[in-house]
Amino acid sequence: MTDSVPTASDVPAREWLTLPAVAELLDITISKVHQMIREGALIAVRRDGIRMVPAELVANRTVLKHLPGIVTVLRDSGYNDEEALRWLFTPDDTLPGTPAVALGGDLATEVKRRAQALGF
Template sequence: MSNIENLVAEWLPLPDLAEALDISIKKVHSLIDERAIICVRVGARNIRSVPADFVLDGQLVDSLKGTISVLKDSGYEDEELLVWLFTADDSLPGTPMEALRAGRKTEIRRRAQSLSW
């Protein structure tokens, strides 16, 4: 887990995510259940949190849910998925998450789909 904690610069505990998105905590739990977002336990207090980069301009990054689905279909577990999203790739440049935030969904989905082969 510490690898993920080091890769992600900022984490939002679930109540903070609800506030950032202006939704109820119940809706946050629904997003987790729907696999629209991935949460993991981080920090010394082991609090369920999501990467702050999942939020852009007060909303979830638009292409996140579909990208998570592609990675899950490729057999990635939650922690592996987060490592993939937040690990720098010289061919991008940057991380896949940075590319998603910049609107480069097609390129990232193509790369994610190729992981299952």
């Protein structure tokens, strides 16, 4: 990822973490966080000029299990990282809250299916 990371002023995440905070939470180096972002294992966007990650994507000191696959599918469907986050955090009445919330539960497969359908 380059410095032209999109902004996330309208992504409705509840809490945001700086990249150093993510590194500390996951007990990894900041370089590893940057690598995870480049490889699509994590999404970071700019908020007020600082690259940040929605805290909901980092649960129990790990990245949500299915997030890397969803990021890949969304990017393959033409979504940039801001659009992907917007999709992940848009409330959906057929899911328990948002796709991001559902990824952490029993509906992860359904979220993947819906993300795959976006490309068609």
